[in-house]
Amino acid sequence: MMRAPRLLQSVFSAVGDLYLYKLSAVLFGDSVAKWALFSQLSNWFMFYCFSRTLSNSLETVLTLVSLYFWPCMRTSSGKSSCVSRKWGLVLAALACAIRPTSAVTWMYVGGIELFNARDKLKFVFLEVAPIGTLVLGLTCLLDRFMYGTWVLVPLNFLKFNFLSSGGDYYGTHKWHWYFTQGFTVMVFSHIxxxxxxxxxxxxxKFTGLLAWVLGFYSILGHKEFRFVLPVLPIALIFSGYSLAMIEDPSVSSPPHKEKEFSKKHNKYPPKMTAAILFLLATNIPMALYMSLVHQRGPEDVMNHLxxxxxxxKVKSILFLTPCHATPYYSMLHCNLPMQFLDCTPSSEEKGVLDESDRFMTDPVSFMSKFANNSSFPSHIVLFESEEQKLRSSLISFDYREEKRFFNAHFKVDRDLQASVVVYVRIIYSLI
Structure with a gap:
């Protein structure tokens, strides 16, 4: 059961790959579609992130599938006549329900569709409004069931992230970060x-969508790679177009001519071979290192626990790590008490440090206060950088090091967290 969510997300990712191919084929033909798929499968960040159980990953899948159904995003009016715009709306609404910020994408697409629609009132009042209301109503009912009270999550999301800049609490970047660092690193050697x-x-239209999404997210102070994951496949479609041009300069010809050409030419030209080897040589090592080596400590420690x-052998666990630095019950699958440092933003007092920041500022003092106010857990998990400061205190509280797991070779946004360490209280280590 521990692997079930990942297996499910891998199925979703496969659907995303399929619709990337189908969307590329509709736009440019099969010869471009196969190279767009190659670009997606060879891109290190898609390998690293697309199959992870993040809401952004599912949002990306829904975005790809939905774009395939929107008539305004296609070039051939003949093919678009048989496309159900309502399916595109349903999938877009689901994407917004999962990630309200997905509305940024659909504001752009919906605006183009509204501009091109023959019957604009029908589009707004008989398609957008009913589908949007239905999906919003279902999400409200689900939230009512889960929270026990009526909650309008999209509104709270809007208030926290946009109106109050609550996301800035978790760190900010310069306005140009996505263009100069974030998205460029994601696209990497495909640039x-x-x-x-x-x-x-x-x-x-798709170039505009890329610019619109990156530009909009650049306005916000808090930035993360995963926020712009839904438009990464679009950039990789363009990469596929370029590769198809190297293989066949007449790639803009009708699809039937492309197929005739592909039957006559089985060998890739030298430039094509060089391009393929370049992309594989630059992306595969990065994909494997980031997926299998870098920051693997949290997973290893949870597998051990x-x-x-x-x-x-485990009665309770205290995570003295930055909040959400490790998986939780999703990997433990055992009903025992666990506690991690809280990092909930304080909306009442500005400048007040949360529990996580107080620990990072003075681990020794924090541990002393914890010892006076709480019972000791059987296991404590912390990163090496804090463990070095707390080693004497932990020993004085009858803890000993149980196991150490490699985590990273270099620091990312904090001090070097080279390893994750598990301490066990001596009385429990004898069990």
Whole structure:
């Protein structure tokens, strides 16, 4: 059961890959579609993030599938006539229900569709309004069931992230971060192919969507790589277009001519081979390192604790780590008390440090106060950088190091968290 959510997300990701191919085929033909899929599968960040159980990953899948159904985003009016715009609306509404910020994407797409629609009133009042109301109503009922009270989550999301800049509490970046660091790192070595694809494909609607989403998110102070994951496949479609042009300069010809060409040419030209090797050589090592090596400590420590808990050796756990730095019950699958440092933003007092920041500022003092006010857990988990400061205190409280797990070779946004350490209280280590 521990792997079930990941397996489910892998199925969703496969659906996303399928619709990336289908969308590319509709826009440019099969020869571009196969290279767009290659670009997606070879991109290190898609490998690293797309199959992770993040809401952004599912949002990306829904975005790809929905874009396929929107007539305004297609080039061929003949094909778009058989496309159900309502399916696109339903999927867009679901994406917004999962991630309200997905509305940024659909404001752009919906605006183009409204501009092109023959019957604008019908589009707004007989399609957008009913579907939006239905999905919003269902999410409100679900939230009512889960929270026990009526909660309008999208409104709270809007108030916290946009009106009060609550996201800034978790860190901010310069306005140009997505353009100079964030998105460029995600696209990585596909960048030159992406730029060439944008120029030669002349698909300005999708180029505009890229610019709109990156520009909008650049206004917000708090920025993360995963926020712009839904538009990364679009950049990779352009990369695929560029690769298809290298393989066949007449890629803009009708689809049936492309197929005839592909049957006659089985070998790739030298430039194509060089491009493929370049992309694989630059992305595969990055994908494997980031997915299998970098910051793997939290998963390793939870796997260890899950095995120990199954054998009855764990009674309670205290995570002295930055909040949400490790998985929780999703990997432990055992009903035992656990506690992690709280980092809930204080809306009442500005400048007041949360529990996590107080610990990071003075671990020794925090641990002393904790010892006076709380009972000791059987296990304590912390990063090496804090463990070095607390080692003497932990020993004085009858703890000993049980196991140490590698985490990272270099620091990211905090001090180097080279390893994750598990301490066990001596009385429990004898069990």
């Amino acid at each position: 030159p192919f992406c730029i060439a694809g944008i120029i030669y494909s002349k698909q300005w 899950a095995k120990e808990a199954f054998q009855g």
